[in-house]
Amino acid sequence: MFLDQDLRPNTEYRMRWADRVQKHLFNGGQLSAAKWTARFNSLASIVDSAIVAESARWGDAKTAVPLNRVNWLGATWKYKDDGSNQGTAWRAPAFNDTAWASGTAELGYGDGDETTVVGGGPVGARYATTYFRKTITVANANQITAATLHLRYDDTAVVYVNGTEVARTAGLPADPAFDFYASGVSNENAEADFAVQPSALVSGANTIAVEIHQRDPTSSDVSFDFSLNASRTSIPAPYFIAGSGVKNLRVRACDSGTESSSTTAPARPSAT
């Protein structure tokens, strides 16, 4: 009945178990991260087209502005890629980026894996900084208990949310100048996660601003992609009853997924 538990005292069993773990979880084994990623991507490619239908079915019904495939896959970013000095104003939500170009992630140049190829200046004299901006909408930010941003970058990056720095890769000082090269730091399509304090996010519009810095003027490539995942508390927001007069409420309690029978009770909205 408890085969694994009964066998654990056996030295040979434990060794066999360790061997299997080593074989399958490491060095390209069938349960290694690389193999799982390939397996997942293979399955994702099968349902790729279905996202269009799912978006039409769910996305359009949930937002005032209909969502489309771009919202679910590569996100669209505004970017400034002319080597200009944007100072610090560009990080703020109020900054007007309508004149900036826009494109779908991954953005960058030099690797051949970019969905949007941005300008980088002359070969051998690449600009130090490329700027990216995006506005996202967050509902009920006060319910968010944890958030993590995922970054793909080359060579270094700083991320600001609503004008405040929330992540910076190694090799960059705070507030790096527009002509600052991250000397000696080489990252090729590097991937990293950064925890974001939930308090950095507000209900409504949130501005994500990212600056990518080259390591030197001769570097051939820039990469940028980004995602943000947030977790919410399971405590629902209070439900307020509007209007006047007595309302009949029908309620059900739910404990660990088990619902009670419903009951009805009169309630009167409180005066406001």
Ligand SMILES: [Ca+2]
């Ligand atoms: Ca580079």
Ligand SMILES: [Ca+2]
């Ligand atoms: Ca790239």
